[in-house]
Amino acid sequence: MRKELLLFPFHLIVRPFAGFWDLKYESRGNGKIAGLIVLLVFIGLVVQNQYGGFIVNSANPEQFNSLVQLRNVLLPFFLWSVANWSLTTLMDGEGKFSEICIATAYAMLPLALILIPNTILSNWITREESAFYFFFNSVAFFWFLFLLFVGTMTVHQYTATKTLVTILLTLVGMGFLLFLGLLLFSLIQQMFSFVSTIYQEIVFRN
Numbered sequence: 001m002r003k004e005l006l007l008f009p010f011h012l013i014v015r016p017f018a019g020f021w022d023l024k025y026e027s028r029g030n031g032k033i034a035g036l037i038v039l040l041v042f043i044g045l046v047v048q049n050q051y052g053g054f055i056v057n058s059a060n061p062e063q064f065n066s067l068v069q070l071r072n073v074l075l076p077f078f079l080w081s082v083a084n085w086s087l088t089t090l091m092d093g094e095g096k097f098s099e100i101c102i103a104t105a106y107a108m109l110p111l112a113l114i115l116i117p118n119t120i121l122s123n124w125i126t127r128e129e130s131a132f133y134f135f136f137n138s139v140a141f142f143w144f145l146f147l148l149f150v151g152t153m154t155v156h157q158y159t160a161t162k163t164l165v166t167i168l169l170t171l172v173g174m175g176f177l178l179f180l181g182l183l184l185f186s187l188i189q190q191m192f193s194f195v196s197t198i199y200q201e202i203v204f205r206n
Contacts (some may be wrong), residue, residue, distance in 0.1 A: 005030045008108050024099055034105030036103050042073045042110050044115025053122035056133050059180035080104060083173030087166060093156035103155050107147035114140035
C-alpha cells in the first residue's frame with residue numbers, strides 16, 4: 001500500500017475542505033484504509049470499555065460483549081451510508097455510495113486516534129483531572145461531526161444549509177431503516193415460531 005494513501009487521511013482531517021475535494025475528484029480515498037479506520041474505532045471502543053480507568057469507566061468487564069461494540073460501530077456506519085445515499089440520490093447529490101462510505105470512515109479518524117491514548121491516560125489521572133479525559137473525548141467527537149459535515153457537503157456538492165438539512169433527514173432515514181429492520185426481524189421470528197409450532201403439533205399427533 002502506497003505511503004501517500006496511508007498519510008492522506010491525516011492530511012484530510014487537518015485540511016478537510018481540500019482533503020474531501022481530493023478524495024472525490026482526485027480519487028485519493030481508499031476502501032481498505034477506510035475499513036482499517038472503522039476497525040481501529042471498534043478496537044479503541046473495546047479497549048476503552050475494558051481497560052479504561054475506574055474513575056471514568058462505568059462498564060462492567062464481566063458483562064462486556066465485544067460483539068455489541070462491533071454492532072454499535074458498524075450498524076450506525078452502514079445505516080448512515082445507506083440512508084444518506086438513498087436521500088441524496090433524490091436530492092441531486094453527486095456522491096456515489098462508495099464515496100459516502102469512504103468519506104464517513106475518514107471522518108472517524110479523530111476517534112480512532114484519541115480512544116486508546118485517552119484510555120491509557122484514564123489510568124493515571126485523579127478524579128479532579130478526569131475533566132481532561134472527557135475533554136479529549138469531546139474534541140474527537142465534535143471533530144468527527146465537523147468532518148462528517150464537510151465530507152457530506154463536498155462529496156455531494158451541497159451548500160452548507162442543504163448539507164445540514166440532508167444530515168437531519170439522513171438521521172430520520174436511519175431511524176426509519178432501523179424500524180423496518182426490526183419489523184422484518186420480528187416477522188421472520190414469528191414465522192419461524194409459527195412453523196415450529198405446526199411441526200411440533202404434527203410430530204406429537206403422530
